[in-house]
Amino acid sequence: MSLTIVTKKKFVVAEGASRPALLLDWYDRHRRRLPWRAAAGERADPYRVWLSEIMLQQTGVKTVGPYFAKFLARWPDVAALGRASLDDVLRMWAGLGYYSRARNLHACAVAVLRDHGGIFPDTEEGLRQLPGIGPYTAKAIAAIAFDIRTMPVDGNIERVVSRLYAVEEPLPQTKPLIGELASTLLGPSRAGDSAQALMDLGSSICTPKKPACALCPLNDDCAARSRGDQETFPRKAPKRAGTLRRGAAFIVRRGDELLVRTRAEKGLLGGMTEVPGSAWLAGQDDKMALNQAPELNGVTCWHRKTGVITHVFTHFPLELVIYTADVATRTRAPEGMRWVPIATLADEALPNVMRKAIAHGLDI
DNA sequence: CAGCCGTGGGT
DNA sequence: TACCCAAGGCT
Numbered sequence: 001m002s003l004t005i006v007t008k009k010k011f012v013v014a015e016g017a018s019r020p021a022l023l024l025d026w027y028d029r030h031r032r033r034l035p036w037r038a039a040a041g042e043r044a045d046p047y048r049v050w051l052s053e054i055m056l057q058q059t060g061v062k063t064v065g066p067y068f069a070k071f072l073a074r075w076p077d078v079a080a081l082g083r084a085s086l087d088d089v090l091r092m093w094a095g096l097g098y099y100s101r102a103r104n105l106h107a108c109a110v111a112v113l114r115d116h117g118g119i120f121p122d123t124e125e126g127l128r129q130l131p132g133i134g135p136y137t138a139k140a141i142a143a144i145a146f147d148i149r150t151m152p153v154d155g156n157i158e159r160v161v162s163r164l165y166a167v168e169e170p171l172p173q174t175k176p177l178i179g180e181l182a183s184t185l186l187g188p189s190r191a192g193d194s195a196q197a198l199m200d201l202g203s204s205i206c207t208p209k210k211p212a213c214a215l216c217p218l219n220d221d222c223a224a225r226s227r228g229d230q231e232t233f234p235r236k237a238p239k240r241a242g243t244l245r246r247g248a249a250f251i252v253r254r255g256d257e258l259l260v261r262t263r264a265e266k267g268l269l270g271g272m273t274e275v276p277g278s279a280w281l282a283g284q285d286d287k288m289a290l291n292q293a294p295e296l297n298g299v300t301c302w303h304r305k306t307g308v309i310t311h312v313f314t315h316f317p318l319e320l321v322i323y324t325a326d327v328a329t330r331t332r333a334p335e336g337m338r339w340v341p342i343a344t345l346a347d348e349a350l351p352n353v354m355r356k357a358i359a360h361g362l363d364i
Numbered sequence: 365c366a367g368c369c370g371t372g373g374g375t
Numbered sequence: 376t377a378c379c380c381a382a383g384g385c386t
Contacts, residue, residue: 095372269369
């Protein structure tokens with residue numbers, strides 16, 4: 001007994017219980033063991049699911065692992081995290097990137113503690129209202145933690161589904177269609193396992209390059225594979241590269257201390273610690289940048305380190321020249337800046353570009 | 365809604 | 376090497 005669903009004319013989905021069942025059978029045999037994932041048949045902890053989903057936004061499983069362990073050890077439940085200071089959360093997050101996630105993580109924990117008695121909402125709509133939880137994450141938590149019948153669509157699932165149906169329209173325009181098609185892979189139950197099965201399939205079998213179609217549980221029903229051009233999916237609109245920006249960073253030592261400041265709360269590297277520096281602008285030269293050095297009484301001699309620091313952000317590459325200076329013991333920090341011991345720099349909320357700049361300036 | 369928002373791994 | 380990619384959200 002197979003029923004036929006017609007979606008947008010072109011996509012005729014021949015489906016019984018077969019495809020969702022094949023997927024779940026495969027998952028039961030090949031599921032990945034991940035720290036935030038419940039054992040087979042056991043209920044997932046919403047706090048762990050949520051924490052992992054936030055960390056996994058645009059970030060690989062391997063990268064997230066140590067951060068998840070650190071957070072869970074220090075803050076074992078959402079109430080503990082809700083009582084933590086934002087500064088502690090930012091420090092623990094340093095190095096993981098996309099720092100607004102850390103601010104929203106903290107804000108979300110506070111909201112769950114204050115407005116929901118420390119219990120996560122168990123509906124997609126309720127979850128969606130919380131900071132840092134968008135359409136994807138709301139569906140993911142609903143499905144994985146509460147077994148609500150909904151299908152989140154991440155990058156893995158976009159790839160799997162666009163291949164399964166040979167979707168020609170490019171992303172992101174075709175997101176709604178892919179969402180509809182992905183939902184056809186939901187069976188009558190085990191929504192969370194279905195979603196995680198597709199993610200595991202995308203990360204281990206239906207990979208961006210050289211997918212292992214021979215091992216795929218859905219391989220006899222894959223439109224792209226039957227055409228032989230599975231690697232060309234998903235289609236994507238071309239994105240433009242950013243323009244190179246240049247700037248200077250100033251490494252000022254006062255004995256065994258370093259001069260730092262805190263960046264503005266919003267925008268690039270929001271709320272993170274940095275050494276003083278020039279603006280980062282396209283077409284800026286070294287002299288313009290040096291003119292933006294901090295005012296320190298007695299400092300007349302900046303030493304220009306040879307070489308440059310390069311860093312690539314999502315939307316532009318950056319080149320920083322490094323200037324160093326040593327100042328007298330009682331030199332005051334300029335307005336808005338402070339001295340921190342070099343020995344405790346590891347505990348600061350320093351983004352990687354600043355760690356690179358400091359390492360270069362201090363020869364470490 | 366398209367641009368903004370990090371970083372490390374894989375090829 | 377120089378790309379691409381990753382369990383996206385916010386404005």
